[in-house]
Amino acid sequence: MSLQKVLCMILIVSLFFLTGCWDRTELNDQAIELGMGLDQAKNNKLEVSAQFIIPSMMGMGQSGGSDSGKPFFIESGTGKDTLEAVQMIQTKLSREVFRGHHRVIVIGEQLARRGLAQVLDNYSRDPDIRLRADALVVKGSSAKQVLEASSPLENIPALGAQKEHVQSGGLGDRSLVNFLIAGSSDGITPILPVIKLIPSSNNPDQPNSKEFQFVGGAIFNKDLKLVGFLNNQENSTALWVANRLSKQTITETIPQGNGNASLYMSKIASKIKPIIRGNTIKCDIVLSGDGTIQENNTNLDLTQPKNITLLEHVLEKKTEKQALQIIKKVQTQYGSDIFGLGEAIHQNNPSKWKVLKKNWLKQFPKVQVNVHAHLTIKRIGLTGPSLQVKKNEIKK
């Protein structure tokens, strides 16, 4: 064996001792945490509640049965920061807390109003924690209560909360990372989805049981403090403007057709075009969407192209009105740039942005906004006019 080969061997063998993943933990020594709740505790402390799964209760598929008990449990701990609280949880557990799989972070309203700046560092620092999680704000109750509530379809409530968010049109597993990005950039302030606890009607055995419902969005300001709520419709419109919506349904009365129609859009986008002239900043926002007419209670025959154009026009008007309304509301009431107008200026005109960004929050309410909607009806479903409309009433 030549000297070179010996050297190579030594180098390769030494690799084993230099580094490695010495963090082997068997799955049955880990407590898998799927959801966690952050609440304000006394003495300026943080209360962390975590939802862990009980693997043995998950059962092997069908054989488990439903009456074997809940497949999860909740432990909470308090501390000055997240990690201290988690350490406190750890003292109550026989297995190592494994946070790499949590899907949902629920934030109590009280804590959100006080500000999240102090508690979020852990999520971007710890490599074990995945960023693809859903951050939610609870309206009116504590995060712990949400974790204790049940979700009728999912056996782990945390997964249910996230799926609800996805079904509402939001980007389910990206709200945490979006929050962190928005929280750290100048041109946009974060917005988080909001859930609310409601009494459950599905569980007659336990009259006190609760389930949660998706109710809209929470507006944060630059200091990551909760400043206000948006309802569901406002929330999705705001997300549409910020280009963070995946699907949207709009319904509007069509005066020309004596009824209303609904358009379901699965391909939507927005474009913000800032125009800066002297001291005035104007923003042209173009909202676009492609979709299917899923309900048509008017007497319009949709096989006629002119009716489609009419419908599109009415729906566009409605969208523009809604969008303008919410933008105005946010500008005047909250002064928080949740739409990312500043980011748009930053991308479009970086040199101007350098000047503007210092007091962007003062500028933001003064921005003149124009909204154009551009909706396309791609499909009209199976029938032209509604079958329930008599033949002579159909408007061709």
Added chain:
Amino acid sequence: MKITRYTKVLKKDIQEIESASILPQNGQDCELEQNIYVNEEVLKQVFENCSDIVFRPILVNGQTKMLLIYIDGLVDTKILDQVILKPMMFEGMPNGLKSVDSIGEIIQDRLIAISQLKTVSKVREVIEGVMKANIVILTYGEKQALVADLKGFEKRGIEEPSAEISVRGPRDGFTETLRVNTSLLRRRIRSPRLKMEPYSIGDLSQTDVVIAYIEGIAPNSVLEEVRQRVKRIQIDGVLESAFIEEFIEDQPFSPFPQIQNTERPDAVCASLLEGKIAILVDNTPFVLIAPMTFWTGLQAAEDYYERSVYTTFIRWIRFVLINVSLFLPSLYVAITTFHPKLIPTNLLISIASAREGIPFPAVIEALMMEFLFEGLREAGVRLPKPIGSAVSIVGALVIGQAAVQAGIISAPLVIVVATTGIASFAFPRYNLGTAYRMLRFPMLLLAGMLGLYGVAISTIAIVIHLTNIRSFGIPYLSPVAPRIPRDLKDVLFRTPRWNMTRRPAMVSGEEKMRIPDGQKPGPKQGGETK
């Protein structure tokens, strides 16, 4: 010197020769004598205690003594009776010839109706002739002997090869008889350019070995290398082609086979046409093909008989499965114990619930199951067929089901091991599959100790090793590394035959063109115009 002394003694009286001490120790090298009694005595000494060797003296015309020597059971005695004994004993010398003429010549030219006949003049050659199942005819007064080929031993017929079965394609396989095997090749390639160089290897076994190649297509450098390597073999006996393989391969300690073996004449012919070289060994149906690349281990003979699109699909399935067979258990262990973040949440929950209450760490679990699987396989291979099915029942029930139900082994791991097992049998070449099956274990250990890092290290080590192997000067991973884009069409894909216009660049010699271009078929290929 010894010869003179020898003849002096013989001149007196042959009957006086009794003890072996008079015979030279290396008497095999001397020439045959004119005196047939001397020759007989010498040969009887040589063949002492060989009960299967027959000495049959006959008298032709009542005067000329002849002696037939052959091995009982290796010559066709029926033909012997009809072709040699009958004409000589009853008809005798043809009329009009005088004994002055060389009797040997007469016998050779007129008397014995045997296709293959040659004359030898040395004792050693006589012995060789007898040992190679010929009949040696010694004649009085002749310094030469006739060696007649009358081979007629019991041999297995041509059957379908059991190790390489195909749905479509020829069903004949090589047998244990070299001549039959060469004839199978010759029937497929009827060109004088198909050369078959004979060698005899093994001091005692004297096994016939044939190096077959097509002149002009096989590169001379590789051919010369094969010849040299075969020639330098010194061994007592060659019982299987593996004996030759182990002497001529490049990397004796590599787990990967560097010389392909096959039972299928069509596979050998296909390789010969590509410019490879086949080594046929007597007494085994397995023919060696050199040089071998990694990718030929993933090509079955049937690939070329099925439709090319389907074959491409099957090849990709094989590529996936060979990686599964190597990586799956290691990845399972590494990911579940070191990096559970990499698994989708729902899958993780399923695995976690299945692992609940399992007493062993995942590595030990996997090692145990893999070990048992290999044991089952080994037991099944060696056992007689009726008992073989019992092994699979025990394996499936006891190991599979009972272990899971008892909570000793987790169900996902059984799935992993079973999948790996299936994948490891997807290799068209058995010996490449064994390499992969074996490498699984060190990789599993590393994965259990170091996680994905260990898997990465062992993968790199394997890839480095593979790129370092040469088979008779041809890089083992060619044409992928070094990359020869033109040849990839028979590796990553299997393009239609009319598209394979050139032979593999690395393997073939001067004659690179295989078929002319422009033979793509289509509706207008017949020439008719519409």
